Amino acid sequence: MKIALLGAGAWGTALAIAFAGRHEVTLWSREDDVAVDLVKTRENHRFFPGHRLPDAVRVETDFAAAVAAAQLLVVATPIAGLRPTAERLKQAGCTAPLLWVCKGFEAGSGKLPHQVIAEVLGPQAVCGAFSGPSFAEEVAAGQPTAVTLASRDHRFAVETARQLHTRRLRVYANDDLIGVEVGGAVKNVMAIATGVCDGLGLGLNSRAALMTRGLAEIARLGVALGAHRDTFMGLAGMGDLILTCTGDLSRNRRVGLALAANKALPDILNELGHVAEGVYTAREVERLAHELKVDMPISLAIAAVLDGRVSASEELELLMARDPKEEAA
Incomplete structure (x- = not known):
């Protein structure tokens, strides 16, 4: 061919x-x-x-x-x-x-x-x-x-x-074209979040919790846009999320690590030398979450950090202070 x-x-x-x-x-x-x-x-x-x-x-x-x-x-x-x-x-x-x-x-x-x-x-x-x-x-x-x-x-x-x-x-x-696209897009935001988590030294329990709840957010947005929930259990959902959140070659994870070290976003992107799509995707995800009324606390937290509205450590405290809820909700 x-x-x-x-x-x-x-x-x-x-x-x-x-x-x-x-x-x-x-x-x-x-x-x-x-x-x-x-x-x-x-x-x-x-x-x-x-x-x-x-x-x-x-x-x-x-x-x-x-x-x-x-x-x-x-x-x-x-x-x-x-x-x-x-x-x-x-x-x-x-x-x-x-x-x-x-x-x-x-x-x-x-x-x-x-x-x-x-x-x-x-x-x-x-x-x-x-x-x-x-x-x-x-x-x-x-x-x-x-x-x-x-x-x-x-x-x-x-x-x-x-x-x-x-x-x-x-x-x-x-x-499921929509599901594959949403999974590939939003996992980059979650990779930034995981980088922040790892950069702050919060441990493996926190990383696992963040990735799991992040996957739930990805699925909620995907379903709201017309995707099939099962897609997020596959390669373009869970698979891509695991790799991007844990792999040292992940650009988006490196952005999160640098944010945790209190580096300025322009400096981070300049040092990276490549596009980290999660930085730009976070803002669009925040807008879509509000528009579609989809609960996406991790994504919104990362958007706030990237926009300089709050520091990474402060946003973490806000996330952990949220009221308890049922896991499937």
Whole structure:
């Protein structure tokens, strides 16, 4: 299959490496210097150092040329880049099936990725989310990984999952697109919360409680948006939550650790050097929780900390002081 990966950041490069063994892969870079580096050294020193790009992967800076013959498009940009990329696809007249790997709600609109794609490319677009517990570094290294490919087009999900599936990258088809997207988005907020918890030295009991109650929040919001509750027990729900909250490679967890050390958010993001989607997602989740009247105390607490309305330690005390309630509530 001819695959065009749109975005030469960490994830675009990692997937190009992972797919190159079985597919004809083109990696499009928006940044000319990154493309030159990839062609010259076969390494993405700026965004993904230490991983060699196979010689078979074609690197492009010409967007139209990159997508012209593609049988599958994979948008590997942050959520902020999804709409501009979709608009370029529309301008290019490209109608190939589309996947995205970004996780979050679009800033300002609060839209999920599938809503952005439908708005730009139309509801007829064949598309889906590629999500689940996965760090780009481990995918590129060929370490065993399992992910979900979710689409409302069941046949597309099943067939594309079959084609992308390998012995090292297991791909499971799913038809709950909203659930997979919500799980992938809100777990980043919970990872910030877990980082704060760990940074304050509150112990493993606290971490377990935070993750468990965080999963309940994710499910509540997902169901309110039309997702299936069972989805949050799978790879894109519990699986992604566990990895992002506990893995040292998690950018969002590192944000939480730094917040616990009383570092300023702009400094944290500058030092990180990559996008931490949970920072932007928290604000949209807070707005949606109020709009839909969904109880999400952990998410709202993190939004308050990120906005500088309260310190991490103060917000923790407020969370722990909440009235007792039934676990299933």
